[in-house]
Amino acid sequence: MLAFVALLAASCGSPGKPMDPAPVSNAAWPQPAHVGGPDSSAGGGADTSCNPLASLSPSSTNVPDSSTMGDIKRRGKLIAGVDQTTYLFGFRNPTSGNLEGFDIDMVNEIARAIFGSPEGHVQFRAITSGQREEVLEKHQVDIVVRTFSITCARKKNVQFSSVYYKAGQRILVTKESKATKLADLSGKKICAAKKSTSAAKIATDPAKPVAITVDNWSDCLVMLQQGQVDAVSTDDTILAGMAAQDPTLQVVGGQFTEENYGIGVPKDNEDMVRFVNAVLDNVRNGGAWQDSYRRWVEPSLGAASPPSPVYQ
Structure with missing residues (x-):
């Protein structure tokens, strides 16, 4: 009994001096991976050794068996390097999970010309801005449609279609x-x-x-x-x-550069460049370009028309 009383008295005693709370400070926001510094040679925009906008003249939208497009058709998939993080041009719809945007529409038009319909015939490969040339040089994709500005330096390593968008x-x-x-x-x-x-x-x-x-x-x-x-x-x-x-x-502010977007193609696939240019001619003249622009871009940047192609 005496032990019980002593225990009760101890439990009712002073709780002692309270501990000081841990100091609180503002945590630094995490940074994305691979943050770097300036690169004055990025994109090769200073190289003026060519007419960057002049592309190979279009052929037709026929798909010969012995062609790059024929190989793609037998494979059953057009492999396209795209963005999935740029809203309006190449982004993943959070509701459907599908890739959407102006650039994605251009990919689908090329697939439509090869297969008759893009449904089930496009394999999108999400790439970073810095990977655009690399995946073409290594033939890991058939095309790159990713807000890809045409420059003379880049044309030394890859082919470009005619300009399909001016930014x-x-x-x-x-x-x-x-x-x-x-x-x-x-x-x-x-x-x-x-x-x-x-x-x-x-x-x-x-x-x-x-x-x-x-x-x-x-x-x-x-x-x-x-x-x-x-x-x-x-x-x-x-x-x-x-x-x-x-x-x-x-x-x-106003625009202080002119960026001409082209569709990137591996350097040795000239027949694919001519085919893509034929598809783009149809896209410009048949209303598909304007339909896509009105849906994605016009609400933010106003009315525009497709740029005129320049051929060698």
Whole structure:
């Protein structure tokens, strides 16, 4: 009994001096993988040794057995390198799980010309901006349709179709920012994708902004939202998709570069280039280009017409 009383008294005693709580501080936002610095040679935009926009003249949309297109038809799949992170151009619909966007529509038109219908005949391969040339050089894909700007440096390694879309580099900032041009971002961090012509422009601009490079444009969006960079700069098409996803952001200033998108093809597949150019002629003239543009791009960037092709 005495032991029980002693135990009861002990349990009712003073709890002792409280412990100090652990110090609380703001945790740093995690950064995406493979964050890098400037690359003044990215994209090869400074090379003027050719007419970058001149492509091989179109053939027809027939598919000869002894051709690159015939090989693709026997395989049963067109393998296309695309983006899955750029809203409006190449992104995965969170509801259906399907890849959608303007670039995806272009892939489907090429598949339609080969197979009669794209359904079940396209194998999409999601690639980063920096992988576009590599997958073509290694013949890991048949085409790359991924906001791929045509440059003379790139044409030394891969083939390009005629221009199917014209874009221009601009700036994305928060609505609180006072910046409207690159000169306003001197010494500030600007995000761009690795090996892109946008990264090269930032790295060589006289205002001397600080270029931060990442694998995907979606990484730039997250870094801007988290305050890790002061702006994102790339083609207005890509920035429009970012602004559409986040109403606290806005695209500012005019275009300060001209970016001409082409469909990439392995260097030795000239017959595929001519075939793709024939498909693009039909896309421009038959209304498919305008239908896709109205669906994906016009609400953000206004009305436009397909660019005229230039052939060698």
